[in-house]
Structures are given as structure tokens and as C-alpha cells.
Amino acid sequence: MGPLRGIRIVEFAGIGPGPFAAMLLSDMGADVIRIDRKGGRSPAKSEVTYRGRKAVALDMKKPEGVEAALRLIDQADALLEGFRPGVMERLGVGPDVCLKRNPKLVYGRMTGWGQTGPLADAAGHDINYIALTGALHGIGNVGGKPVPPLNLVGDFGGGALYLAFGVVCGLLESKRSGRGQIVDTAMTDGAASLMSMFYGMNATGMWKDERGMNLLDSGAHFYDTYETKDGKYIALGSIEPQFYRELIEKTAISDAAFAAQMDRNAWPSLKEKLAAVIKTKTRDEWDAVMLGSDVCYAPVLTISEAPKHPHNVARQTFIEVDGVVQPAPAPRFSRSVPEVQGPPQGANNEVALKSWGFADADVAKLQSVGAI
Numbered sequence: 001m002g003p004l005r006g007i008r009i010v011e012f013a014g015i016g017p018g019p020f021a022a023m024l025l026s027d028m029g030a031d032v033i034r035i036d037r038k039g040g041r042s043p044a045k046s047e048v049t050y051r052g053r054k055a056v057a058l059d060m061k062k063p064e065g066v067e068a069a070l071r072l073i074d075q076a077d078a079l080l081e082g083f084r085p086g087v088m089e090r091l092g093v094g095p096d097v098c099l100k101r102n103p104k105l106v107y108g109r110m111t112g113w114g115q116t117g118p119l120a121d122a123a124g125h126d127i128n129y130i131a132l133t134g135a136l137h138g139i140g141n142v143g144g145k146p147v148p149p150l151n152l153v154g155d156f157g158g159g160a161l162y163l164a165f166g167v168v169c170g171l172l173e174s175k176r177s178g179r180g181q182i183v184d185t186a187m188t189d190g191a192a193s194l195m196s197m198f199y200g201m202n203a204t205g206m207w208k209d210e211r212g213m214n215l216l217d218s219g220a221h222f223y224d225t226y227e228t229k230d231g232k233y234i235a236l237g238s239i240e241p242q243f244y245r246e247l248i249e250k251t252a253i254s255d256a257a258f259a260a261q262m263d264r265n266a267w268p269s270l271k272e273k274l275a276a277v278i279k280t281k282t283r284d285e286w287d288a289v290m291l292g293s294d295v296c297y298a299p300v301l302t303i304s305e306a307p308k309h310p311h312n313v314a315r316q317t318f319i320e321v322d323g324v325v326q327p328a329p330a331p332r333f334s335r336s337v338p339e340v341q342g343p344p345q346g347a348n349n350e351v352a353l354k355s356w357g358f359a360d361a362d363v364a365k366l367q368s369v370g371a372i
Contacts (some may be wrong), residue, residue, distance in 0.1 A: 002029025003336040007171065008356075010035065010069075010076045012093075017150070017160035017187070018082035018110060019049040024164045026052035027329035027338045033352055035069055038372065042346025046274050050327040050344035051356070054355060057347035057372060064371035066092045072356055073098050076334035077174075078106040079169050085115050095182050105180040110163045112154070114186030126154035129187040133158075142212030142219065142268075146331075158190025213264070215239070221271035222247060222261065223299055232283035233300035234290075247295045251277050274293065347372075 007030040011022040026032045030055035040057065043050035058065040068095060073079055075119075079098065081088050088094045088109075090144040095107045112129045114120040130136040130153045131146075142145040166183040174180050201207035206215075222238040238247040244261050251353040255273060260266045278286065283299050300310060307318035307325050319328045322343035329338035349372045353363050366372045 001336065002027065003333060004168075005029035006079070007031065008076045009033070009078045009080060009167075010072050012079070012081040012083070012088070013037065013040070013055070014082040014085065016049075017155040017163070018080065019047075019159040020156055021108075021110065021163040021167075022053060023049045023051055024160070025078075025167070027335070029338065031355075033061040033072060033226075033356060035072070036129075036347050038065070043344040045322050045343050046324050047344050048321075048324065051321060051326075052200065052341035054352040055345060055347045055361055056352040059371050060091045060093075062369060064366055064369050064372045067094055068353070068358075068371060069097070069367055070101060070176075074102050075356060076105060077171055078108055080108045080110070080163065080167070082110045084111060085120050089340050099180055099182075103164055103180055104174050104178060106167055106174055106313060107180065108163050108167040108170070108183045109350060110159050110185040110187070112159075112187045114189060115184045126151035126187070129154040129158065130191045132188055133195060134194040134198075135191050137209070137218055138198065138211060138214070140211045142210070144212065144213065153194060154187045154191050157194055159185060159187040162190035162193070188237060220266060221262070221267050221274050224271065226275055226278035227280060228283040228286060229279055230282040230284075231266065234278065234283055234286050235298050237296035239296070243294050244297050246293060247290075247297075250290050250295055271284075288360050 004025060007025075009022070009025055009030050009032045011018070011032050011034045011347070013019075013034050015037045022032050022034065025326045032232070034050075034053050034055040036057040038053050038057045038059040039166055056068075058069055060066055060069065073093065089096075095109075098107060099105055109115060111120070112124040112126075127136065127148050130148075135153050136146045136148065138146075139149050159322045163183065163185040166185055169182055170183050198207055200333070202209075208214055211217065216223060220239075221238060222244055225233045225235050236247065241261065248258055251274070253274075257266065258270060260270075267294060281289070287299055291299070299309075306312060312318055316328055318325055319340065321340050325344070329340060332338070349366075350363050353372075354360075354364075363372075
């Protein structure tokens with residue numbers, strides 16, 4: 001079983017990064033119960049981030065529904081919610097109420113802008129949060145506009161991962177102190193944290209506020225993607241001198257101009273020359289030349305191709321659950337074994353509530369008043 005076996009978590013249903021954070025904790029063995037809105041839809045089996053937990057649909061407008069939620073929270077080690085500031089308080093399950101009843105509770109909150117600040121109550125999405133932190137400005141090619149990196153940096157990286165990390169940190173501290181606390185996860189804070197190295201580089205003059213002109217933003221000819229003869233792409237990351245030398249050897253380049261690896265002024269012309277070389281072979285042909293070498297090379301795979309790559313197959317990086325191919329739990333441990341606890345499922349009130357100690361009479365009462 002996973003390393004979080006025995007931990008109980010109540011998740012208030014949301015979309016995107018909220019379910020993803022709950023999925024991460026469930027994959028690690030936590031017993032997560034999701035509180036859905038009564039009358040809401042059930043997730044499809046293809047909605048991977050909803051995997052691995054039970055769900056109950058509660059009418060939070062009824063006092064009986066609120067009390068049922070609080071009874072679940074009373075038994076929980078942690079709570080996850082991703083609403084705008086003030087929503088949980090209006091529902092009657094804010095941190096003051098919950099921590100009074102369950103003083104050891106770790107109350108995990110995730111928003112885009114945070115619980116405080118001038119923008120706390122404003123609507124937003126990943127693209128807005130990473131724009132505010134300097135992350136979006138640096139992503140894109142020279143002369144082009146900023147390019148959203150899917151919604152990986154704000155929602156999932158700066159939000160869900162930091163929420164899961166914060167909750168686990170809170171749980172560890174709670175075991176020591178016997179007291180719970182609120183975890184205020186802002187995607188702006190998380191995205192800014194992810195940019196730590198680049199802020200350090202900027203402080204030393206190693207980074208320019210010019211998109212596509214830097215070491216790691218496609219400015220360098222040895223750190224970029226290139227189109228191959230068959231219209232596919234490869235990715236090169238030959239930063240270190242020894243790796244760069246191997247790149248020059250594997251591509252059979254004899255042009256002396258390539259000796260000036262770190263001459264930023266030469267990068268544009270060297271990139272054009274390297275692009276012409278790469279386009280002389282197909283992606284598979286470059287695989288045969290460079291894959292597994294110290295060039296720091298990989299083919300750029302599609303979502304359909306990635307699960308079939310031999311390295312991913314060997315490590316079982318992808319699994320199939322209920323007919324849906326999806327990423328396996330990560331990371332891995334030497335003793336504990338994370339696992340998917342089941343496919344996405346909708347509310348199964350009786351099963352979910354009974355698994356958390358509700359008696360038949362309790363369930364019947366909630367049904368009779370329409371709270372579930």
C-alpha cells in the first residue's frame with residue numbers, strides 16, 4: 001500500500017487542479033472521499049484526475065447536508081477545497097468551524113490569487129496566474145508572443161502540486177504538534193516558486209527579459225526542438241561542453257563556427273545551420289543515432305505515442321484503468337507501493353458514507369430529508 005495509507009481526506013469537488021491534487025494523495029494510499037454537489041454530473045471514466053476515491057452527493061443548502069459534511073470532516077486528517085475565498089464559510093464548513101470541531105485538521109485551500117491580496121476575489125485561469133509571476137513572459141520563441149505551456153505551470157505545477165505538498169507538510173507538523181492549520185495555496189505563489197532559478201539567474205545578469213534569447217528558452221541552438229525530414233520533431237539539451245561535443249560528433253558537423261558554443265551572438269546563425277542538418281534525417285533515423293547517448297536527446301512524442309515508447313513501457317510509466325490509458329502514480333518508493341484505487345466514479349452515497357462510519361439509519365435519514 002502507498003505511504004499515505006491510513007490518512008483520511010475530505011475533498012470538496014472542483015475541476016482541474018483540485019481533483020488532480022486529490023488524485024495524487026489517493027494514489028499514495030490516502031482514503032479520499034469526495035463531496036459532490038447534489039444533482040451534479042458523475043465524472044466519465046476518461047476523467048483520469050477523478051480516479052481512486054469514493055464520492056457522496058450532499059445538498060449543502062440543507063442543514064442535514066452540512067452536518068453530514070462536518071461529520072466526515074470530524075474524522076478526516078485533511079480537507080481539500082478550491083473555491084473562491086469565502087465560499088466554504090458561506091456553506092458553513094469554513095476553517096473556523098471545522099478546526100473547532102477537529103483541532104488536528106489540515107485545511108487545504110487552493111485558489112489562483114490566494115486567500116488575500118487585491119486580486120483575491122477576481123476570476124482567473126492558469127494563463128493569468130503565470131502571467132503575473134513572470135513565468136509566461138519567458139515562454140516562447142524570439143520575436144514571437146508568449147506561449148501558454150498548456151495549463152501545467154499554474155494549475156497543476158503551481159497549484160495542485162503545492163497543495164498536495166503543503167497538505168503533507170501540514171500533516172507531518174500536526175503529528176508533532178497535535179494541532180491543525182490552514183494551507184493557503186495560491187497558484188501565483190506556486191508559479192513564482194517554480195521560477196526560483198530564473199529569478200536567481202536574472203539577478204546575476206545571466207537571464208535577459210527578452211523571450212527566446214536565453215539558455216533555456218530556445219535561444220541557444222543546443223537547447224531547442226528541431227523539425228526532422230518526416231515533419232516530426234526532436235528535442236536537444238546539450239548544455240554541458242562534453243554533451244555538446246557529442247552532439248557535434250553525432251551530427252557529423254565539421255563547421256568550425258560551432259566551436260563557439262556559448263557565444264550568444266552566434267546562436268541564431270548556428271541554429272539555422274543545425275536545423276538544416278537535423279532536417280536531413282527522419283525522427284526515427286535520429287533516434288538510431290542519438291537516443292540513449294550523452295547528447296541529451298529525445299524524440300518529441302505525441303500523447304498517443306508516449307505510452308508506447310520502450311522506456312516508458314519498461315518503467316510502466318503509463319497504465320490502463322478500465323480501458324483508459326493514463327499516467328501511473330508517481331513517484332515510486334522502495335517499500336511502499338502507490339496504486340490507483342479505482343477508476344473515476346460518481347456518488348455512491350450509501351457505500352461512501354458507510355465506509356466512513358455512517359449507520360444505515362443515518363443514511364436513511366439523509367435520504368428522507370433530501371440531503372443526499
